[in-house]
Amino acid sequence: MFAAMNNIEDLHQRPIVSVDLAIFALTPDGLEVLLARRGVEPFTGHWALPGGWIHVDEDESLEAAARRVLSDKTGVAAPYFEQVGVFGDAARDPRGWSLSVTYMALIMPDAVILQHGGNVTDAAWHPIAGEATAQPLAFDHAAILKTAITRLRNKVEYTTLPVHLLPEAFTLSELQAVYERLLGRLLDKSAFRKRIAEVDFIVPIVGEMRRASNRPAQLYRLKQARSTVFFDRTI
């Protein structure tokens, strides 16, 4: 009934473990994900989620490894960062039984300087259509990306997550536009403003207006910097 409990002594019984990142940004073209083109086997020439190994010998934590990969590829820290899940089996990597710990990051694309090097020959933003990119991805990254996109959209429905994609001061129209572009559907303006007022997570910045083409619009900021508030119903 009980399997041998001591196979960690056999190093060949240890899985390959990577951290992989679904790094999302809203660009003028919509929701995009950062992909890296592999320069080495397996899957040479394929696009993949950016990833790396854990620096076990440096006592690096799992999340530190993921944040290091993000910083290496983009030069920025993410205002929003969370673990999406773990994907592990014998088939996903031809090198052996492997496990991907996947994180999701939301970043503002303006500040990003895409980096590549080492075993990566290119890095680029790729548009998301539905729950996928146009290119086939290496390993099981298409399935992992689909999980991350679903998680992102679910969170957008129920939380203030989209504010992480706005500058510190923003108008209500800008806030609504971010929700709409992330969800891929239009929202009713008056219903949206009613929900935002109910949730009570932003405050007007006294005396700060943005000049638009017709009339000035009030600027708002978060009540609590960079926190994510859960709604009690969908947006």
Added chain:
Amino acid sequence: MFAAMNNIEDLHQRPIVSVDLAIFALTPDGLEVLLARRGVEPFTGHWALPGGWIHVDEDESLEAAARRVLSDKTGVAAPYFEQVGVFGDAARDPRGWSLSVTYMALIMPDAVILQHGGNVTDAAWHPIAGEATAQPLAFDHAAILKTAITRLRNKVEYTTLPVHLLPEAFTLSELQAVYERLLGRLLDKSAFRKRIAEVDFIVPIVGEMRRASNRPAQLYRLKQARSTVFFDRTI
């Protein structure tokens, strides 16, 4: 900027990976978690979340490993089973850099025959008070258990998850009692019944009543067996 990408060739760079389970059940005493007492180092004599290694040489998937541990310890399959997260760093296990992939299971305690053997000297249900058990736990299992309890309670607020702890046919009072015992607070009866009607996930079983002390109560079943429906607001 880029670390060496090939350290999977060095087996000593591979982390120790375990699957661990927070197995919850509602007993007459409330919400309880199944713990196993360790018979080996490290943490000999301490209670811990049940866990095991992945059978990498048998091409076992991550989820299959977690389900095997559940079956080994309880003799049952779980009607509700999900990944809680991954916990990894250099400090959590004195044997080396290690990673726990943690799953959460909800089971009905009636059918369970607790098993122990191998490196475990005892297995027992332990009551949960707040977000912890009375005993100190091995490794970082107290922190992992806290995360699992928070996840469970959040899901109870927003989903039909508690039906997994009921028999196939149940009354509305029984349904409400399960929500209340999982949340640790009482719910208003008419508001609860209004929400349940709105979500529309159960149907009356025609002609089936349960005889209570005063008057018969209608029995219900799920519209879709063992599915979990998300609400658009809290219960």
